[in-house]
Amino acid sequence: FDLLATETIPALIRGHTGPQPIRIWIAGCSSGQEAYSIAMLIDAALETAAKPCDVQIFASDVDAGALAEAREGVYLDTSGVGAARLERYFTRDGAGFRVKPRLRAAITFAQHDVLADPPFARLDLISCRNLMIYLAPAAQDRLLESFHFALVPGGKLLLGKAETAGAPNLRFQAVSDSARLFANLPRADRGALPVPVSHTRQEHMKAAPPDHRPGVTTPAKVSPKASAAELRAELAVALQELAEARAAQSAQREDALSLSAQYQAANEELLASKEELQALNEELTALNTQLQETLEEQRTTSEYLQNVLYSTNVATLFLNPDLHIRFFTPATRALFSLRPGDIGRPLADLAPLSSDQELLADAQSVLDGTPLIEREIEGQGGTWFNRRVLPYKTSGDTIDGVVITYSEITERHKTHEALANAERVAQHANDAKTRFLAVASHDLRQPLQTLVILQGLLMTAVTDARASGLVERLGETLSAMARMLDVLLDINQIEAGAIRPEKTDFTINEIFERLIKEFGYTARAKGLQLRMVPCGYVVNSDPDLLEQMLRNLVSNALKYTPRGKVLIGCRRRGRGVVIEVWDTGIGIAESEIMVVFEEYHQI
Ligand SMILES: C[S@@+](CC[C@H](N)C(=O)[O-])C[C@H]1O[C@@H](n2cnc3c(N)ncnc32)[C@H](O)[C@@H]1O
Incomplete structure (x- = not known):
């Protein structure tokens, strides 16, 4: 209560203006000590402030027996009160102390169930200590909502050491976490009132302290032998209780009237919201049907795609951006020992059945932006595959993984190898031919040269005109032969890359x-x-x-x-x-x- 005494209550009195009273509610007051302590703090603060100010203090509990004790105001143990206060506010009563009538009159005690009855309203301070700990979380939340409604914005809520005001900054803001003092935040919608739900209290309770079982009332005991004086005293007490009950009732009636107007407004808003909700619900139903259809279409498309992938017999691996396996086709088992449970495993963990050292590096490179990497990979038993690594792109064109495909090319590979071999053999033969022609044309040149010389000699020896003509033709033929040999040699040289046109x-x-x-x-x-x-x-x-x-x-x-x-x-x-x-x-x-x-x- 230190913070209440030094700051909260003095500030409340200082800041109070207008004709309406300062209103305080002690909820779950039990046998009343807490209520009397707060009443003493108020009294002292009013005196210090020297400010005339009307204060209403309500103290309530669901337990009628506890309330009867509270109203009595007699305490055997006053060790925590202090001598000055004991002197000022108490009178000795047998073995204990009784609160003086002035302090007693400052408090209105009322039987009230915080979970079932409407709360008091327009309050500046609520003290509800060690009640919430016995409630289930849902009931705690409803109680906090009820306090949030009952307090004016900025009004203070004091809780017990083990209690909290719910999610931070939802309804309350901590003034002091250690003192469990919270300030009420302004409500977004003052119309939405907490409506008490008529559950049995047992449903709300986690556990109740054995000596504070709610709803246990203590019937007034009047001894048949009571004297007239005792009966008068009992009557005075009964009248006092009646007056308090009336005061509490009239305060609640006033509150109820103002609440009723707010309920009315809230109700109208609720009706409007309900209609909006109905319209929204219809839209949602239509949307849901559309979604179902889209989902069905997607499922069909996905089945088509799966069938296409499975029927092509192209081994296909889909990897996520961490290079973990997302999906694979059955044909992939020719290259990796894969099982359905391997989905989600890192590619690096797979035991490849091929000697593909560059696979991981290629996948990473494609993730980093290379558009395509293609390699020929040797599989098991002399099989060959064309391995392509491509980026997996989303509709937004971002890279969201990698697709690896393997198409079998064993036959093509064999044909290529055979072709390369044939080419090597042909090249060999061609080289031999070139060498042969070079040698042959050189060897032919020798006798040809002799023929040319002989033709020259014959030309000079022949005198007959017809024979001369024939020798001349022979000379031309020999020249043509010589040119052909030259060209033959040239072609060889061209093939050998030795001459250019x-x-x-x-x-x-x-x-x-x-x-x-x-x-x-x-x-x-x-x-x-x-x-x-x-x-x-x-x-x-x-x-x-x-x-x-x-x-x-x-x-x-x-x-x-x-x-x-x-x-x-x-x-x-x-x-x-x-x-x-x-x-x-x-x-x-x-x-x-x-x-x-x-x-x-x-x-
Ligand atoms: C542990 S006592 C706390 C008394 C006091 N606030 C204190 O801190 O010393 C809890 C009190 O809460 C009361 N209580 C429990 N459920 C209640 C309810 N639903 N409405 C009002 N009071 C309730 C009990 O009757 C009991 O008197």
Whole structure:
């Protein structure tokens, strides 16, 4: 009570204005000591403040027996009262002390159940000590709500040492935690009153102290032998109690009237809220139906997806952002020893059945933003897989994990390997061919050179005109052979990367004329006409390589044309020139045309 005496009560008196009294309620007052202590503090504070001020003190308890003791105001043990107060407020009464009538008259005692009866209202201070500890949490909460309503904003609530005013700053704010003194916070809605519920008190109680069982009343005992004086004293007490009961009743009636108006307003608000709630409820029901439908659709979609995933036979692992397993398809068991219970396990814990050292690092890298990592992984028993790691993206395009897929590529892998082997073998053969041709063309050059010398000697030795012509033709054929050998050597060198085409400007006609001269004899010998369409275009190319190409085409045309003619010509096409060799021979099937440009290919 120190804080009450030094601060709370003096402040209450100091701040009091207006005609209405200061109102104090001691709830669960038991045999009254607490109520008398507060009444003494008020009396002393009023005297100190020297301020005329009307104070109403209500003290209530559910236990009529305890109330009877309180009204009596006689105490055997006054050790905590102090000599000065004992002197001022008590008179000796047999073995004990009785409160003086002035102090007794300051308090109105009333039987009242805090859980079932409406509370007193417009109170400045409530003291309810050591009552709540016997209540169940729900009843405690309702009692606090009731006190919150009964106190004016800023009004004080004093609780027992083991009691608390509920969640901090909900209804009350602590003035002193250690003194268990709280200030009432303003109500958000003054209309919503705590409505007492008519449960039995036993339902609210956790346990009751043996000497304070609620509802136990002590009937007034009047001895049949009582004297007239004793009867008068009993009557005086009874009249006093009647007066108090009336005072408490009239205070409660006043409160009840003001409460009734507030109940009315609250009731109207409740009705309006109820209608709103009904409308809201209908909306919620509609929304709920929609949600159910959406949920059903999602379930179906999820089943479709699962079927698709399972039917593709592509092993698929879904990982969360911590690289723990979210989901996997049955095909994954070819690569990891996985069981359904492994969902939620870290990927790092899985025993891989493949030698995939980079898997964790790849998954982390994709989580960090790499769009895709693809690798070929060897599985068990010579199987091969194409492993792809992709980010798992949400509809908001944020990365929320990783998807790993494994598609089997064993056949493709075998084909690739076979191809690579074949390529190696072909390359080997090609190298051998190149070496052979290089050697062969060198070896052929030697006898050819001898033939050229012999042809020169023959030319000087022959006098007959026809024989001279034949020797001259022989010379041209030998020159063509020499050029072919040169080109053969060149092709080898090109293949070996040794030479590059040397481009220069020249007229196409020069090549045409040389070819007509070179193949004229062969054509005539076969009874064929070999002609050229003269052409004045100047082109930029390698003349030797171009001539060799045309030589092949003309020689081929003559070879496969039994009768008729072979014609060489050219025409302009865009920024280039198209050279054509026409013949009346057997021709080449459409499908084979491109093949003739391949090396050493014969149709
Ligand atoms: C342990 S005593 C506390 C007395 C006093 N406040 C004190 O601290 O010394 C608890 C009192 O609360 C009373 N009580 C219990 N339930 C009550 C209720 N529902 N309404 C009013 N008083 C109640 C009991 O009858 C008892 O007198």
